[in-house]
Amino acid sequence: MTHAMRVVLVGYGPVGARFVEEMLPAVAAGRISLVVLGAEAEDAYNRVLLAEYAVGATDRARLEIADTAAARAAGVRIRLAETAVAIDRERRLVRTAAGEEVAYDRLVLATGARANVPTLAGLEGSRPVRGAAPGHDGHGAPLPAGVLALRDLADAEAVAPVVAGGGSIVVLGAGVLGMEFALLAAEHGARVTVVHHGPAPMARNLDEGGGRMLGRAAQRAGLRMAAHSRAEAVEFRETPAGPVFGGILCADGTYTRGDLLVLSCGVAPRVELARGAGLACATGVLVDAALRTWTDPDVFAIGDCAQIADPGSADATGRVAGAPSGLIGPGWRQAAAVAAGLHAEAEGAAAGPDASVALHERPTAVMLKAKGIDVVSGGDYAAEPWSADAEVSVWVDPARGSYLKTVVRDGALAGFVSVGLPQAGAELTLRYERGGALLTDPAALLRLDAPDAAAAPAEDPLGPDATVCWCNGVTAGRIAEAVHDGCGTVEEVGRCTRAGTGCGGCRGRIAALLAAAPVA
Numbered sequence: 001m002t003h004a005m006r007v008v009l010v011g012y013g014p015v016g017a018r019f020v021e022e023m024l025p026a027v028a029a030g031r032i033s034l035v036v037l038g039a040e041a042e043d044a045y046n047r048v049l050l051a052e053y054a055v056g057a058t059d060r061a062r063l064e065i066a067d068t069a070a071a072r073a074a075g076v077r078i079r080l081a082e083t084a085v086a087i088d089r090e091r092r093l094v095r096t097a098a099g100e101e102v103a104y105d106r107l108v109l110a111t112g113a114r115a116n117v118p119t120l121a122g123l124e125g126s127r128p129v130r131g132a133a134p135g136h137d138g139h140g141a142p143l144p145a146g147v148l149a150l151r152d153l154a155d156a157e158a159v160a161p162v163v164a165g166g167g168s169i170v171v172l173g174a175g176v177l178g179m180e181f182a183l184l185a186a187e188h189g190a191r192v193t194v195v196h197h198g199p200a201p202m203a204r205n206l207d208e209g210g211g212r213m214l215g216r217a218a219q220r221a222g223l224r225m226a227a228h229s230r231a232e233a234v235e236f237r238e239t240p241a242g243p244v245f246g247g248i249l250c251a252d253g254t255y256t257r258g259d260l261l262v263l264s265c266g267v268a269p270r271v272e273l274a275r276g277a278g279l280a281c282a283t284g285v286l287v288d289a290a291l292r293t294w295t296d297p298d299v300f301a302i303g304d305c306a307q308i309a310d311p312g313s314a315d316a317t318g319r320v321a322g323a324p325s326g327l328i329g330p331g332w333r334q335a336a337a338v339a340a341g342l343h344a345e346a347e348g349a350a351a352g353p354d355a356s357v358a359l360h361e362r363p364t365a366v367m368l369k370a371k372g373i374d375v376v377s378g379g380d381y382a383a384e385p386w387s388a389d390a391e392v393s394v395w396v397d398p399a400r401g402s403y404l405k406t407v408v409r410d411g412a413l414a415g416f417v418s419v420g421l422p423q424a425g426a427e428l429t430l431r432y433e434r435g436g437a438l439l440t441d442p443a444a445l446l447r448l449d450a451p452d453a454a455a456a457p458a459e460d461p462l463g464p465d466a467t468v469c470w471c472n473g474v475t476a477g478r479i480a481e482a483v484h485d486g487c488g489t490v491e492e493v494g495r496c497t498r499a500g501t502g503c504g505g506c507r508g509r510i511a512a513l514l515a516a517a518p519v520a
């Protein structure tokens with residue numbers, strides 16, 4: 001290549017922003033020219049913290065994850081509020097909504113995901129609209145006033161006055177994100193009802209016993225949990241400014257009034273740009289382990305839009321199993337892997353990106369981020385006691401709000417659920433992280449959270465090899481080094497190691513490491 005390699009990135013969310021950061025040295029050195037097209041008008045921000053921002057638990061500054069000014073100074077052309085609407089793969093051009101054409105040698109798609117809008121009377125044809133790609137977001141109208149799906153800054157800013165004014169919020173869906181938001185909003189003064197299917201919340205991540213214990217904890221925290229509820233219609237009240245959300249009607253005839261409806265019904269990868277360009281897509285844009293699209297070696301996909309699968313793994317009906325992870329940590333590692341490969345290619349390596357990094361990441365444990373409610377689960381926890389092929393132990397203590405389930409196969413931990421037992425949950429997470437290390441006596445775990453606990457955890461959850469920050473893959477040992485080098489606060493550790501700058505769920509553990517560090 002005689003000119004600098006032209007790379008175009010579509011999407012400037014958290015994963016796109018990490019890609020830009022990783023590309024800076026090659027851009028500054030003139031080996032790569034990078035153009036970024038971002039549909040949102042704002043610099044990239046940490047979407048994971050939107051719920052905290054919406055309720056006033058964190059400020060706008062903490063959402064910042066991209067130094068756009070520095071990237072521009074290094075030569076990256078970042079074009080905000082510019083949507084890519086088509087890709088001409090033959091001519092290697094991306095067309096923008098304004099009709100401009102941007103040429104590429106390598107194209108990276110980081111178009112993320114959008115919130116699902118359930119099929120309900122009153123929401124027919126609606127779609128979340130802000131930050132979306134006009135003309136490429138399917139058909140239909142924006143969500144009606146008073147209905148949103150907490151996916152972007154404008155959504156968070158619409159929630160803020162309702163929470164601050166002690167208004168009533170209906171959350172539709174009780175997955176991990178719906179529950180995190182509902183608990184935060186209630187903690188900050190809103191009256192919250194969670195409307196959900198089935199007997200218990202977090203049905204995709206907890207067994208029924210664990211879910212029921214979480215449901216009780218949520219009620220104690222002030223939430224009204226409307227279980228077994230099948231929403232049918234969204235109703236509106238008339239105001240001088242037009243109709244706004246008034247309440248939600250369920251199949252059993254119950255009507256729940258509210259000032260705001262927050263939809264928490266999952267997300268769908270944004271694949272229409274890729275699909276329109278003839279790139280193979282299933283749930284997400286299909287990419288191989290090097291994050292190259294199955295269809296075109298010059299086009300990559302990363303983050304919430306990318307589905308990693310072995311080419312040719314479609315079943316007889318053409319279906320490809322799996323989905324994007326929907327988590328920020330894997331997206332960040334994918335961004336770094338593609339950037340490293342493009343650097344190498346720009347320096348003359350023959351093959352280009354070879355992300356032989358283990359991109360088939362093991363699913364991480366799922367943790368609910370909520371004050372005073374400790375919930376974590378991982379692996380295959382579905383087996384029931386008396387199962388023939390596993391040792392399943394279950395401990396239920398409704399009076400103390402605790403629930404523990406361990407599933408052991410061949411002496412190793414295959415899955416677990418822990419509610420209301422922070423030490424046991426931390427210990428099990430650590431074992432799970434280590435590939436399900438042997439678990440000989442599950443009953444010993446219960447002692448870890450006893451009021452008179454003298455039993456030390458079998459392993460130190462903050463030992464040097466333990467991962468503290470899952471989003472950025474930072475170990476306790478790395479944090480100890482940063483502390484040794486002079487970092488004295490959680491923020492300083494974050495600046496130095498990136499630990500705690502993703503979902504923020506590990507900030508308490510970083511603070512504990514700082515507190516335990518020897519005084520210099």
Ligand SMILES: Cc1cc2nc3c(=O)[nH]c(=O)nc-3n(C[C@H](O)[C@H](O)[C@H](O)COP(=O)(O)OP(=O)(O)OC[C@H]3O[C@@H](n4cnc5c(N)ncnc54)[C@H](O)[C@@H]3O)c2cc1C
Pocket residue numbers: 010011012013014015016037038039040047048049050051082083084085110111112113114131132133136150151177270273302303304305326327328329331471503
């Ligand atoms: C409230 C909330 C809480 C969350 N909590 C967690 C958590 O605790 N842990 C965790 O790991 N993850 C969490 N997530 C998920 C996490 O935010 C996502 O995994 C992450 O945002 C993915 O980043 P991304 O850049 O791939 O996609 P996105 O964040 O979706 O960004 C994609 C960007 O691309 C832009 N775009 C799309 N199409 C185009 C186009 N055609 N042209 C130009 N630009 C385009 C979009 O406007 C958007 O700005 C949470 C998400 C939310 C909403």
